[in-house]
Amino acid sequence: MESIKEFYANQSIFITGGTGFIGKVLIEKLLRSCPKLDKIYVLIKGKRGKTPEERIQAITSTALFEKLKKQYPNAIKDKLKLVLGDATELNLGLSEEDQNLLIENVSIIFHGAASVRFDDPLKHAVLLNTRGTREVLNLALKMKKLKVFLHISTTYCNVDKPEVNEQLYPPHADWKKTIEIVENVDEHVLAVLTAKYIDVLPNTYTFTKSLAEHCVYDMCEGKIPACVCRPSIVISSRWDPVPGWIDNFNGPVGLLPKLKPDYVSVDTAVRALLLAAWNKATNKAEEEKYDVSFYNCSNNGLYTMSMEELIEFGKQIFWEAPLSNILWYPGGGVTGCKYWNYIRVIFLHLLPAVIVDNILKLLSIKPLLVKIQRRIYIANLAIRHFIMYQWSFPNYKCLTLEEKLMPEEAEEFGYDRHNVDVYDYFRNCIIYGRRYLLKEDDSNIDKAKKNLYRMYILDRIVRALFILFLIWFFVYKLEIFSYLGEKMQSIYDYIFE
Structure with missing residues (x-):
């Protein structure tokens, strides 16, 4: 079996979802750790008044890419190419010229374009998460050099089961009929039917991601080497390329004390994607090569904290690196009683927000806190199902991918799961979140x-x-x-x- 660097050398890679959290880290890791690759093509929506060069600059102007720029100053300019399109459109919204470019050159696909909103209307979620997958696969099946197709899914697409193994589960609906329905039925009618149609699944995100897995299976099985990787809750990087890097504020806002959520660092998730694609493409057994493989890129209890521990730990760390412009001393706790939670929200969140907003109005400043509290409440409703229950995501197949690495590549592409200091990791999540998300200088x-x-x-x-x-x-x-x-x-x- 060829090494992972040998495999990615001279390959042209097509990435959808490259402007997302995982997508950015995937692009950086490929350019830095596989410097001999040929090109990375990234599907990106057109933006009026912005040239492709300006879009690339916007994507790569964060701390995430600093290490890459020092090691390989010309990698971004020479190897990263944008193709204008839209994953919600037929043929991905690609021009005929770009379609031919990809068909003739691409040998590896990482499909990660998806809506991760839990409250998305059914129509939009299906068009992006399910039909978008179909459109990428239609393109993939025409590619002359394709070695592997990798679909980024989620461990939470089968949350009707307490244990989600590395396999395909029976569908909750027919993906082909679902696409046909949303293409032809009025959005208002769909909104009324959504709760009934998605059945036991809690939202349109999990439903459409589950359908997308079946789309991959039906279109790839026996035709092209394909695999499905299911990351769990993806959070800040552990250390590669920098500790604690994150670019979004997503996270749970209502918690149960003993619940241990399944978190995985974004750099670990990206390494799993690279390993899965490499393993599938270099598999010499023909009977396995064209079977769609499923991998749970999960923590599975290896290193984690309960919600209660995480909150108390966060309070301690806040004294090490507090925020500069806080309105009040941060506190809080965890309760299993929803009524006590409502009381605390009213008196400690809503009432202070109303008071501060009225003061802002008197000062002729636009009020904002009540609006923020409303958004937090809506977000809490959207993720309520995921913070009330515990799931198990066995990850044996995903872990065994690491064992196939050459010894000299283990440090650069392995998970390093045995050397995790969970307290040090979450400390970095908090401290570096201050730096990367809130742009606060360490000097203050x-x-x-x-x-x-x-x-x-x-x-x-x-x-x-x-x-x-x-x-x-x-x-x-x-x-x-x-x-x-x-x-x-x-x-x-x-x-x-």
């Missing part, structure tokens, strides 16, 4: 710590005053002790007289 940490301490003192003073107010209200305003005293005296008189 000392100033931020002083501000955090002031907020802590203010928080404690306000809490103490609130408790004193409650005591005053119940004791003096309602005269509750006098009332209880009278009742006790009445009971005493009744018993002893």
Whole structure:
């Protein structure tokens, strides 16, 4: 079996979803660790007033690509090419010239274009996640040099089962008929029928990703080497190319204390994609090569924390690298009682948001906190199913991919799963999230710590005053002790007289 670097050398790779979180890391890893590849073609939507060069600059102008630029300064300019299109359109919205370019040159496909919104209308989710997959495969089947097609799915596309193994499960609907329905039925009618149509699955995302897996199986089985990789919840990088890199604020906002979600770092997920494609394409056994393989790119309890542990740990780390412009001292906790949660949301989220927004209005500043709280509430509803239950995602087949690596490539392409310090990893997630997401300079940490301490003192003073107010209200305003005293005296008189 040829090494992984030998396999990717001189190959032209087509990537959909290249502007997404996983897609960016995949592009960087390919350009840096497989420098002898020929070209990477990235499907990207056209943007008025932006040249392809400006779009590439926008994609690669983050800390993620700094290491690549130092090692191979010309790699992005020479090897990364954009093709204008849209995964929701027929033929991917590609021009005839670009279609021919891809058909003649591409040998490896990573298909990751997808809507990851849980509240997407059924029509849009099907057109992108399911029909988009069909359109990529229609193109793939015409490619003259194609060695492997890899579809990026999700471990959560079969959440009606407590344990999701590395296999294809029976479909919840016919993917061909579903595409036909959304192409011809009015959106308002679809909105009414959605809950019934997606059956036991919680949202359109999981439903359409499940259909996409069946699309891959039906169109690839026995025809082209193909595999489906299912990452679980993809979060910040561990260390490759930089620790803690992330480009989005996605995450759970309502939690159960003992729940242990299945997280996987984005660099680990990308390594699994590269290994899966390499293994499938270089498999010499003909009877296996054209069978569609399924891999769960999951943590499966290897290194994780419960939600309760993660929140308490986050509070500790916040003292190491606090944010500069906080409105209040950060706190919070986990509860299994939804009614107590509602009370806390009203008094600790909504009420302060209303007060601050009214102050902003008085200062002629656009209010924003109530709007943010509304978005958080809607997001909480969308992911409620995923934060209330525990799933198991066995990943034996995915782990065994690493064992096939050459010893000299293990460090660069292996998972390094035995050397994970979970506390150090989540510390980096928080500290580097401050840097990459909020663009805060590390030089102002000392100033931020002083501000955090002031907020802590203010928080404690306000809490103490609130408790004193409650005591005053119940004791003096309602005269509750006098009332209880009278009742006790009445009971005493009744018993002893």
